[in-house]
Amino acid sequence: MSYNLLKGKKGIIFGALNEMSIAWKVAELAVEEGAEIVLTNTPVSIRMGTIDELAKKCNAEVIPADATNPKDLDELFTKSMEVLGGRVDFVLHSIGMSPNVRKGHSYDDLNYEYLKKTLDVSATSFHKVLQSAKKLDAINEWGSVVALSYAAAQRTMYEYNDMADAKAMLESIARSFGYIYGREKRVRVNTISQSPTMTTAGSGVKGFDSLIDFSERMSPLGNADAQECANFCITLFSDLTKKVTMQNLFHDGGFSSMGMSFRAMHQYNKSFKLCDDCE
Numbered sequence: 001m002s003y004n005l006l007k008g009k010k011g012i013i014f015g016a017l018n019e020m021s022i023a024w025k026v027a028e029l030a031v032e033e034g035a036e037i038v039l040t041n042t043p044v045s046i047r048m049g050t051i052d053e054l055a056k057k058c059n060a061e062v063i064p065a066d067a068t069n070p071k072d073l074d075e076l077f078t079k080s081m082e083v084l085g086g087r088v089d090f091v092l093h094s095i096g097m098s099p100n101v102r103k104g105h106s107y108d109d110l111n112y113e114y115l116k117k118t119l120d121v122s123a124t125s126f127h128k129v130l131q132s133a134k135k136l137d138a139i140n141e142w143g144s145v146v147a148l149s150y151a152a153a154q155r156t157m158y159e160y161n162d163m164a165d166a167k168a169m170l171e172s173i174a175r176s177f178g179y180i181y182g183r184e185k186r187v188r189v190n191t192i193s194q195s196p197t198m199t200t201a202g203s204g205v206k207g208f209d210s211l212i213d214f215s216e217r218m219s220p221l222g223n224a225d226a227q228e229c230a231n232f233c234i235t236l237f238s239d240l241t242k243k244v245t246m247q248n249l250f251h252d253g254g255f256s257s258m259g260m261s262f263r264a265m266h267q268y269n270k271s272f273k274l275c276d277d278c279e
C-alpha cells in the first residue's frame with residue numbers, strides 16, 4: 001500500500017548492486033511512494049550487477065559515479081538536476097567496502113593502503129557527496145540525506161574489522177556536516193544503524209551467518225530486513241521527519257539496547273565447552 005509520502009519529490013540513490021542490496025529496496029519503494037529518482041553506482045558495479053533491471057522498473061536513469069571521486073560527484077549532481085528538472089529532495093548513501101575484509105587481513109594485521117581505501121569508500125565518500133551537493137546547491141530546503149551504518153561503530157563486533165572505524169567516521173560526518181547543512185540550507189543529515197542483512201557487502205564479513213543468528217536471538221523484535229530498512233529510509237525522506245537531523249538512528253529490532261536475551265542465553269547454555277582457540 002502506498003501512502004504517497006514522496007509525491008513530487010526527487011532523489012538520488014547510491015549503491016544498488018543487485019536485488020539483495022538495501023538501496024535496491026529503497027529505490028523501488030521511493031518510486032512506489034511517488035518519487036522520481038536517479039540511480040548511481042561505479043561503472044564496474046553497473047557492469048557486474050543488475051542495476052539496469054532496477055532502472056527499467058523505476059523508470060530511472062543510471063548515472064555512473066565513483067563516490068570517492070569529487071569530479072564524478074559534481075557531474076552526477078549536475079546531470080541529475082538536468083534529468084529530474086531541478087534540485088533533489090533526498091539522497092541515499094548506501095556504500096561500503098573494505099579491501100582488508102575482502103583480502104582476509106585481520107584487524108591486528110591491517111594493510112594501511114587498504115585501510116585508506118576502506119575509509120575513503122565507506123566514510124569520506126559521504127563527506128564528498130555532501131560537499132559536492134552543497135557546493136552545487138543541489139538539494140532543496142528541508143531535503144534529507146541518509147547514510148547506512150552499523151552497530152560496530154559503537155561496539156566491537158568480531159571480524160567487522162576496519163569497517164567499524166569507517167562506520168564511526170560516517171556517523172561523525174553526519175553530525176558535523178548536518179550542523180552546517182542544517183544551519184545554512186535546512187538540509188537534514190542522518191545515519192541509520194541497520195541490523196545485519198544478507199546482501200553482497202554483508203556476506204563478505206567472516207562469520208556473517210552467526211552474526212545474523214546472534215542478533216536475531218538478542219533482539220526482541222528480531223533483525224530488521226532490507227525491506228524494513230527501506231520503509232524507515234522513506235520516512236526520513238518524507239516531510240514527516242523534518243526536524244530529525246544529525247542523528248544515528250538504530251533500526252535493529254532493539255538489539256543495541258540489549259545485554260542478554262532469553263533466546264541467546266538458551267542457545268549459549270546448550271554448550272559451555274570452550275573451543276581451544278576462543279578467548
Ligand SMILES: NC(=O)c1ccc[n+]([C@@H]2O[C@H](COP(=O)([O-])OP(=O)(O)OC[C@H]3O[C@@H](n4cnc5c(N)ncnc54)[C@H](O)[C@@H]3O)[C@@H](O)[C@H]2O)c1
Nearest residue numbers: 015017021022045067095096148149196197199200201202
Ligand atoms: N548488509 C548488512 O548487514 C549491513 C548492515 C548495516 C549497514 N549496512 C550498510 O548498508 C550499505 C549498503 O550495503 P548492502 O548491504 O546493501 O550491500 P551491497 O553490496 O548491495 O551495497 C554496497 C554498494 O556499495 C557500492 N560501492 C562500493 N564502492 C563504491 C564507490 N567507490 N562508489 C560508489 N559506490 C560504491 C557497491 O557497488 C554496492 O552497490 C553499506 O554502507 C553497508 O555497510 C549493511
